[in-house]
Amino acid sequence: MNKNGQPGILAVDIGNTNIHIGLWRDDAWRYSWRARTVAGKMADEYAVLLRSFLASAKLKTRDITGVAIGSVVPALTGTWAALAQDTLGIEPLVVTHQTKIGIRIEIDQPEQAGADRLINAAAAYKLYGGAAVVVDFGTATNFDVVSRDGAYRGGAIAPGLNIAHDALVARAARLHKIDLVPPACIIGTNTIAAMQSGIFMGHVAMVEGLIARIKREMDDPKVRVIGTGGLAPLFRENTDAIDLIAPELTLDGLRIIHALNFGG
Numbered sequence: 001m002n003k004n005g006q007p008g009i010l011a012v013d014i015g016n017t018n019i020h021i022g023l024w025r026d027d028a029w030r031y032s033w034r035a036r037t038v039a040g041k042m043a044d045e046y047a048v049l050l051r052s053f054l055a056s057a058k059l060k061t062r063d064i065t066g067v068a069i070g071s072v073v074p075a076l077t078g079t080w081a082a083l084a085q086d087t088l089g090i091e092p093l094v095v096t097h098q099t100k101i102g103i104r105i106e107i108d109q110p111e112q113a114g115a116d117r118l119i120n121a122a123a124a125y126k127l128y129g130g131a132a133v134v135v136d137f138g139t140a141t142n143f144d145v146v147s148r149d150g151a152y153r154g155g156a157i158a159p160g161l162n163i164a165h166d167a168l169v170a171r172a173a174r175l176h177k178i179d180l181v182p183p184a185c186i187i188g189t190n191t192i193a194a195m196q197s198g199i200f201m202g203h204v205a206m207v208e209g210l211i212a213r214i215k216r217e218m219d220d221p222k223v224r225v226i227g228t229g230g231l232a233p234l235f236r237e238n239t240d241a242i243d244l245i246a247p248e249l250t251l252d253g254l255r256i257i258h259a260l261n262f263g264g
Contacts, residue, residue: 008065009024010064011251012067016072016073016138021033023059023064031053065090066262067090068255069092071115072114093262097113101253103121106152120144121134121144121146121152122253130224134155134226135232135235136249139163145214148220161203174191178192182196182237183197183201211241226245227242
């Protein structure tokens, strides 16, 4: 426990591009850090980085009393589990399809579901209740569906905005990297504006189209669409298809699942 008697839960969301780390303390996310995902880094190297983050917040490793890990990078799952054990002296909770997450998993092959997708669905159901579609704007753009009665039903996985941009630039000799921001108008009058329209607004249209089709299949008038991930606020400003933004949804899911399995 920390000096106030509240547990300090370290949530570690390991994505393909970034690792998002948050410290839940005194009933709030008190600290949040991001690091680039480097699959070849060892536990000791990430331990140095974690100590640096803690020092910047004037915290010690003893302020952490629990660790929850969600990872889509197998090479780093064990790395962070070893860090928790060796550096923090804590047996971490590593979320998989076999973990108690608070909702049922009703898909064909549960072992293939990314931990982040299960965590987001569990968080959406616990925090907001009822049927939901979570749209996570990350390396991929994930659409995850949870039913009104608390079942994870699957969803869709699409290339993320940056992947679409990088693939186009890599394959077209005369196209170069641009800032991925909404264009002033859909009909671009120069190459940059045309790319911004096609890539950014094209992604918006894809999101809107998939959400509409998912809603039709769900056949639930009260389904809520929740956006998360680093680019979610930018998309929310450019579509009415997303009802609310939950920037810490994955971290919230990790601390909720940790409490479900360890109490607190």
